[in-house]
Amino acid sequence: MxxxxxxxxxxxxxxxxxxxxxxxxxxxxxxxxxxxxxxxxxxxxxxxxxxxxxxxxxxxxxxxxxxxxxxxxxxxxxxxxxxxxxxxxxxxxxxxxxxxxxxxxxxxxxxxxxxxxxxxxxxxxxxxxxxxxxxxxxxxxxxxxxxxxxxxxxxxxxxxxxxxxxxxxxxxxxxxxxxxxxxxxxxxxxxxxxxxxxxxxxxxxxxxxxxxxxxxxxxxxxxxxxxxxxxxxxxxxxxGRRLEAARPDARAVTGSAIFEMRGIRLLPSSKPFDLTLHEGEVVAITGVLGAGKSRLLSAIFGVRDLAGGAMQLDSKPYRPKSPSEAIAAGVAMAAEDRHRSSLMPAAWPGNSLAATISLPHLAKWYPSGLLFGGRERREAEQAISRLGIKAPSPLASIWILSGGNQQKTVIARWEAEPSRLLLLDEPFQGVDVGARHDIIQAIRARTDCATLIATSDPEEAYEVADRILAIDHHSLLPDLVDIASSSAPQEISA
Structure with missing residues (x-):
């Protein structure tokens, strides 16, 4: 029995x-x-x-x-x-x-x-x-x-x-x-x-x-x-379909430099490193838990302070003191735990799919302070179509959606307005193979910005990135893996 x-x-x-x-x-x-x-x-x-x-x-x-x-x-x-x-x-x-x-x-x-x-x-x-x-x-x-x-x-x-x-x-x-x-x-x-x-x-x-x-x-x-x-x-x-090749569109990126880091120290004791990201490029950082992936993205987004070094965005000095300053400069970020960082609690107003997308853009979309739902709904409808979000309607609660569709909605939030640098911390956490494919397609379709992804899974890094960096003890290792010239994920070392 x-x-x-x-x-x-x-x-x-x-x-x-x-x-x-x-x-x-x-x-x-x-x-x-x-x-x-x-x-x-x-x-x-x-x-x-x-x-x-x-x-x-x-x-x-x-x-x-x-x-x-x-x-x-x-x-x-x-x-x-x-x-x-x-x-x-x-x-x-x-x-x-x-x-x-x-x-x-x-x-x-x-x-x-x-x-x-x-x-x-x-x-x-x-x-x-x-x-x-x-x-x-x-x-x-x-x-x-x-x-x-x-x-x-x-x-x-x-x-x-x-x-x-x-x-x-x-x-x-x-x-x-x-x-x-x-x-x-x-x-x-x-x-x-x-x-x-x-x-x-x-x-x-x-x-x-x-x-x-x-x-x-x-x-x-x-x-x-x-x-x-x-x-x-x-x-x-x-x-319900055959698996596609993991990287059918690996490419070398030749766009101009968007974001530069020079002599960066995440901690006073860590080794300095440099990083340059180019327009249209997707770069993944991989390493063990606690190696510094999330701290790096948080520092770029103005959540944490750097211990040393300088940053430039579009050739101008960049040192945000808060996420709002980072967003105003054209930097967007989806943090690691979407439930704690990106979604309104289920019992609160504004927990719909449409409101989730509009949340960081309210001041820009509604400068008078009066909220009109027309734009929210249009943006949500476009996101549902573009990313294949499965939802009853744009006004459905984000909490009735599956994990993959919640994550697609978080990605759609930062597609609703132009950005120059997109930061994604563990974007495939709790996401199935089909939804991961849709998210990867959306990330790699962005040619107007650079994308920096932190992931603890080298296989995920291989599937999404043009280049991969390994991070250890809060410092990026000097050699980049160029995926456009690689043939197998086994070549990635972290």
């Missing part, structure tokens, strides 16, 4: 059919990968299994008994624990890491009314030790990187003694070493008969740990692949 059995689950949102008879099963001691393009129904299916949403039809059984949790807490008590891709609900600024690790217990009232700081730290340390993670217990949760916030979420989930652990893109913000450590933990849990449903767009992750891969398309399971998994076949089943 399978641990979890899902039969003929359906779910609609208005006229949009998200699930159309989805069914699958998971055995104890099995790691099952769930693959699917953004919008295929993965998130909706997971939300139903984890108690966030109710199904319109179909049945679910857990351990042979009917299972229809009404809340995530109810699902967790039954043994089904989910770690979502976004970590916004894991903790908040002002809480320590120890507080965040025990937050669910505080909310459920399962801790004593009086609890000393020493006791909180001891319980939190035990949770981290059990997960195999090392985090500073007294650090403010708001100061953690995306990777460390993910580790808190996973450690908290593992402490729930789950029978089924659902992981949604758990390695999206983890370094290679952290990912391997997580894989070791998951394999240990599998040996202890825990069932794991693992959602990821990274085939390397799935190849490392998955026993089976289920492929979703159009709201139902359309393929099942046993180990050794044929990922080419699985991806083609997922997107």
């Amino acid at each position: 399978p641990l979890l059995q899902v039969d003929n689950i359906t779910r609609s949102f208005g006229s949009t059919r998200a699930l159309s008879g989805a069914q699958f099963s998971i055995e104890r001691g099995e790691i099952v990968a769930l693959m699917g393009a953004n919008g295929a129904g993965k998130s909706t299916l997971v939300k139903i299994v984890s108690g966030v949403l109710a199904a319109d039809g179909g049945t679910i059984s857990l351990n042979g008994r009917p299972f229809s949790p009404k809340t995530p807490s109810e699902a967790a008590k039954a043994g089904v624990v989910t770690v979502h891709q976004s970590t916004d609900l894991v903790g908040a600024a002002g809480l320590t890491v120890a507080d965040a690790l025990l937050l669910h217990r505080f909310a459920e009232g399962s801790t004593p009314f009086f609890l000393s700081r020493t006791s909180v730290r001891r319980k939190a340390r035990a949770m981290l030790d059990a997960a195999g993670f090392s985090l500073p217990l007294d650090r403010d949760f708001g100061d953690l990187t995306a990777a460390d916030r993910q580790l808190v979420a996973i450690a908290r989930a593992l402490a729930n003694k789950a029978e089924l652990l659902i992981l949604d893109e758990p390695t999206a913000s983890l370094s290679a070493d952290e990912s391997r450590r997580l894989f070791d933990i998951l394999l240990t849990l599998r040996a202890q008969r825990l069932a794991i449903l693992y959602i990821s767009h990274r085939t390397a992750d799935l190849e490392a740990i998955a026993d089976r891969a289920l492929v979703m398309r159009g709201g139902r399971i359309v393929g099942s692949f046993n180990r050794p998994i044929d990922f080419s076949g699985a991806i083609e089943t997922m997107i």
